[in-house]
C-alpha cells in the first residue's frame with residue numbers, strides 16, 4: 323500500500339517517492355511536513371476495529387519516516403553549506419596566494435625576496451605566546467599564510483602589523499586558566515569560563531595602514547574624514563585606504579590627497595584584510611554593519627566613531643578622535659569579538675544538494691519575513707537534526723548577540739552581552755500565545771524552510787539589506803561564522819555594553835524612591 327494520509331473525505335493526499343539523489347523529492351514532500359505534524363499530534367485510534375487501528379499505526383510509522391526524511395535533508399543541506407564554506411575559504415586563500423606571487427614577481431628580485439623572508443622569519447619566534455593568548459602571525463602562518471609583504475604602487479614596502487590577542491581569565495593567578503574547557507582533574511568536573519572573557523589586543527609591530535569607512539551624504543562626517551586623513555598622514559605617517567566615492571570627494575577638496583589608496587573591483591576588496599591593520603568607521607551602527615559586510619572572511623580590528631543617533635556599536639566620541647587613535651595605535655586595546663552568522667540560501671530547484679548561493683555574513687541578524695504579502699508566513703525550522711517548530715506569523719529573526727539590541731529586541735527578544743556565543747531565535751508577531759523567543763548555542767546549524775504547502779513566499783534580508791525571495795521549497799541555512807568582527811572598546815566589552823543599553827535605550831530608568839515614607843527595616 324503506498325503511504326498516504328486519509329483526509330476528512332477519506333481520500334489519500336500524500337504519496338512518497340524516492341528521488342535520484344536518495345532524498346525524498348520535493349513534490350513527494352508536498353504537504354508532508356504539515357501532514358506529519360498533524361498525524362503525530364493525533365492520538366492513536368482507540369476502539370475495536372482492528373483494521374482501523376492497524377491503518378492508524380501504519381500512518382504514524384509513515385509520518386515518522388517522513389519526519390526523518392525531512393530531518394536528513396536538513397542535515398545534508400547543512401553539510402553542503404559547510405562544504406561550500408570550506409570551498410570559499412580555500413578560494414580566498416588561493417586568491418591571496420596568487421596576488422602575493424604577482425606582487426613579488428612585479429616588485430622584487432629573487433635576492434631581495436629571500437632577504438625579506440629571512441628577516442621576517444627571524445622576527446617571529448616559533449611560539450611566542452602563552453596559553454592565554456595568540457599571535458596574529460601564528461594564525462596567519464597556519465591559515466592565511468599571508469605574513470609576507472604587500473607592495474604599494476610606489477614600490478613602498480607594506481607589511482601588515484602583527485598583534486597578540488590575550489584574554490584575562492578570572493583569577494589569572496588561580497588554577498582556573500589551566501583547565502581545558504572541561505576538566506576531570508581528581509575526579510572533579512570543572513569548566514573554564516568560555517564566553518565572558520575580556521580580550522586584549524597588543525600590537526607587536528606598529529600598524530601602518532588604516533581603512534576609513536564613512537556614512538554617505540553627511541557633511542559632518544565628510545569634514546571629520548578630511549581632518550582625520552590629514553592628521554593620520556602628517557602625524558602618524560600611515561597609509562590610508564578609503565572607498566572610491568570618498569577618494570573622489572577628497573580629491574575634489576584638494577589634489578594633495580592623491581596619496582590616499584582605494585580599490586577597483588570586488589577581487590581587491592576580497593584582499594583588503596591582508597593590507598589593512600585597522601578599520602575606522604565614521605557614522606552610526608549602520609556604518610559598522612557596512613564595514614563588516616565588506617569583509618567576507620577575516621576582519622581587521624574596527625574602531626567605530628559615533629556620528630549617528632543611537633550607537634550601540636560605536637563607543638568612540640568623534641570630538642576626541644586624536645586621543646582615541648593615539649591610544650589605539652599604541653595599544654593595548656580591549657576588544658569585543660562580535661560573532662557573525664553565515665547564511666546560505668538553498669534553492670529547491672538547485673540540481674544538487676551542494677548547489678548553494680554565495681554565503682552572506684551578518685553581524686546583526688538575518689530576517690525571514692512576509693515582505694509585502696498580507697498572508698502569514700509559514701516557516702519550518704530545524705536545529706541540527708531536530709525539528710524546532712513551524713513559525714506562523716510575520717516572520718522569524720535569527721540574530722547574533724550583537725544584534726540582540728536591534729530588530730530582535732524590537733520583536734521581544736532578550737538583550738544579550740555581545741561576547742556571549744549564541745544564536746537568538748526570535749519570532750516576529752507569531753500567531754500563537756506560547757511562542758517565546760529562544761537562545762540556541764553557538765555550535766548549531768539552523769535551517770528555515772518555506773514548506774511546499776505554504777500559501778505565500780517569504781523574504782530573507784541580511785542586516786536589513788539584500789532582500790532575497792524564498793519560494794516554497796527554498797531554505798535558508800544559518801550557522802556561526804568563523805570570522806568575528808573585532809571591535810575596539812572604549813573601556814571594555816562589558817562596560818561598553820552596559821553603557822550602550824543605559825544611554826541608548828534608557829534601560830530600566832526610573833526615579834529612585836525617596837527615603838521618607840513607609841519603611842521595613844526589621
Ligand SMILES: NC(=O)c1ccc[n+]([C@@H]2O[C@H](COP(=O)([O-])OP(=O)(O)OC[C@H]3O[C@@H](n4cnc5c(N)ncnc54)[C@H](O)[C@@H]3O)[C@@H](O)[C@H]2O)c1
Pocket residue numbers: 606607608609611630631632633634635686687724725726727728729730732784785786
Ligand atoms: N523594528 C526594528 O527595530 C527594526 C526594523 C528593521 C531593521 N532594524 C535594524 O536595523 C538594522 C540595520 O541598521 P541600519 O543602520 O543599516 O538601518 P537604519 O538606518 O534603518 O537604522 C536602524 C536602527 O537600528 C539601530 N541598530 C543597528 N544595529 C544595532 C544594534 N546592533 N544594536 C542596537 N541598535 C542597532 C541603528 O542604530 C538605527 O537606529 C538591521 O540589522 C535591524 O536590526 C530594526
Ligand SMILES: Nc1ncnc2c1ncn2[C@@H]1O[C@H](COP(=O)(O)OP(=O)(O)OP(=O)(O)O)[C@@H](O)[C@H]1O
Pocket residue numbers: 535536537538565605606607608609610611612629630631632633
Ligand atoms: N560607506 C557606506 N556606503 C554605503 N552605505 C553606507 C555606508 N556606511 C553606512 N551606510 C548605510 O547608511 C545607512 C545609515 O548609516 P548609519 O546607521 O551609520 O547612520 P545613521 O542612520 O545616521 O545612524 P543611526 O542609525 O545611529 O541613527 C545605513 O543603512 C548604512 O548601511
